[in-house]
Amino acid sequence: MSRPLPQRKLLILIISLLVLGIFFRFVNLDRKVYWHDEVYTSMRSSGYTGKEVGEQVFNGNVISIADLQKYQRLSPEKNLNDTIDALIKHPEHPPLYYLMVRFWMQFFGSSVTVTRSLSAALSLLVFPSIYWLSLELFESSLVGWVAVAIFTVSPFHVLYAQEAREYSLWTVTILLSSAALLRAIRQTKNQDTKLPILSWSMYAVSLVLSFYTFLFSAFVAIGHGVYVFATEGYRITRTFTAYLLASLVGVIAFIPWFLVIIVNFTRVKQQTHWTTIKTPILFLFKIWGLHLSCIFLDFGLDIEHPFTYLVPPLLLFLVGYSIYFLYRNTTQQVWLFILALIGITPLFLIAPDLIFGGIRSAESRYFVPVYIGIQLAVAYLFATKISAVNILRQQVWRGIMLVLISGAVISCTVSSQSETWWNKKVSYHNHYIAKIINQANSPLLVSETSDFKAGNIISLSYLLEPKVKFQSITDPKVQKIADGFSDIFLHYPREDFQRILEQQHNAKVEMVKNPHNAPLWKLIR
Known part of the structure; x- marks a missing residue:
């Protein structure tokens, strides 16, 4: 039957x-961390390359979160040709989606929600x-x-x-x-x-x-x-x-x-x-x-x-x-x-x-x-x-x-x-790291200069409060960490980088203990 x-x-x-x-x-399109690779989606679609951002921002000067985020938005100084040029310099990712993102941002804006909504709509x-x-x-x-x-x-x-x-x-x-x-x-x-x-x-x-x-x-x-x-x-x-x-x-x-x-x-x-x-x-x-x-x-x-x-x-x-x-x-x-x-x-x-x-x-x-x-x-x-x-x-x-x-x-x-x-990979812990940094009164986040760190630092910037400042160190033997901050945090410092900072500042580098084992170090003077 x-x-x-x-x-x-x-x-x-x-x-x-x-x-x-x-x-x-x-739902909650902006909830999860805007991670390293997504940062480069916004960067290249806006007409910037990682090298260009590194030269303009990661130069040893103390900068704000707004300075970092500038390269995540469309601006009059960058047109469609700049976007195409940025994509050509990274040909491992063909251009169709990234050009669509640029036009999407022109119509609707450059926020995390808007940028991600293109993928949601396409899905x-x-x-x-x-x-x-x-x-x-x-x-x-x-x-x-x-x-x-x-x-x-x-x-x-x-x-x-x-x-x-x-x-x-x-x-x-x-x-x-x-x-x-x-x-x-x-x-x-x-x-x-x-x-x-x-x-x-x-x-x-x-x-x-x-x-x-x-x-x-x-x-x-x-x-x-x-x-x-x-x-x-x-x-x-x-x-x-x-x-x-x-x-x-x-x-x-x-x-x-x-x-x-x-x-x-x-x-x-x-x-x-x-x-x-x-x-x-x-x-x-x-x-x-x-x-x-x-x-x-x-x-x-x-x-x-x-x-x-x-x-x-x-x-x-x-x-x-x-x-x-x-x-x-x-x-x-x-x-x-x-x-x-x-x-x-x-x-x-x-x-x-x-x-x-x-x-x-x-x-x-x-x-x-x-x-x-x-x-x-x-x-x-x-x-x-x-x-x-x-x-x-x-x-x-x-x-x-x-x-x-x-x-x-x-x-x-x-x-x-x-x-x-x-799927957030290298930026998986950024949410936990940001919570720790945001608790400080006047924090400075210090990082070595590299293309990888640029993407992850900008990812972190989406979660940090405006009071947080950032400084990149190209050559720790020459450049000094800026004074006037209550807490100095280090972003994925190499061991030799840690040793040089300890010697220069007569301080000690320690990993910040936290329940999520988020990788964050602190320079204790």
Whole structure:
């Protein structure tokens, strides 16, 4: 005996989740610390480079918070050409998103809320995009709605929808290019004589948008190529030829920025050198587990928390079963597309870390194509199981789906009220550091001069009170710390820097004790 799926209840659930998802994307946009990378989003979109800011501000003089924040806003002295020039000097990040940020700030202002709201607004395009992709791939509106429900309250997607970086836009372009490809393939096979030029043009355009959003779109494009070639029986067919022509258009359109990368390749290597830092394999395995869990459950817990050892293996089992179920119940045209999304990106990120060492694969934001593939596979599993003929099986899988979605909603609720989160990385402790500094009567924050410190100091400035002053020290043997301040704090001082300051000022450098272990030092005279 079969029981029809309660469509009304499912519709109410999906609408409720959509409302919650939109709410989570826009609530408390300015609450979490505006971290190092977001600082550079505002800086470059406003037409400034890190080197320029360093020369003008980090010169040994005592300056105010307002002096630091000047380079986070649009000004008459910097026009669109300056923004393009700043982006060219950092070509590891293609320009599309950052140009959008500049125009967004011109219309709405340069506050943290406004800047982040662009990512939040772009993330709303994920909903129709994932539904379209699901229709093209599974030919099922039920799978599409379940996928929308999963994406809507996914902690990872909500988290990056509230960050002033390009990853929400990248998610949208991946979905659009994937759906456009499947549509073009379908129409090509349905038309014996005439190629659907419009559909292949849509794919080419979406590919260009993806390339100009994030460089790792190349991995998605490679996956598309593998998929088309395999499904065409490894033959040069009419469909594969059309795919090659559309992809060629996308590659040619990206050549201008590719030349920018080549010309500035030394700078690109410098900016991405951190990805080659040697890291223990065990640490990477734990990080990969958290990568998997953050798309369903994310409570911002420490990597050594029992959560790391318990939840990711359970989710890995669910994902593994979803892929197996997909393989057993769909055609090659379906499961191979999902596997191409899931498998190609790790091949270029995890494999080099295992062979040569590095932390490329430690960045969750680089795995967006993988997350999309996983969530689509899980959506297909849920949609099939909750509409099964067997009543008991229906109830069990509805319960599993509700538990997973409820956990995602709770994760988003906890995150929305937090002032920092794991994705803030080098700026994670800035909120706690600011609270300590703000308690002093007349504090001075001292830092060595470097591009990294510039981004993190400006990040910290968003949380400091106007009474706090800042001084950078280029050469501690020559420059002296200014007098007239009640407390002198040091921002990530190197050991040799500490020794020189102790000798010069007949003082002692001590780490400030605090319950959050926030890294902050103090010069005690």
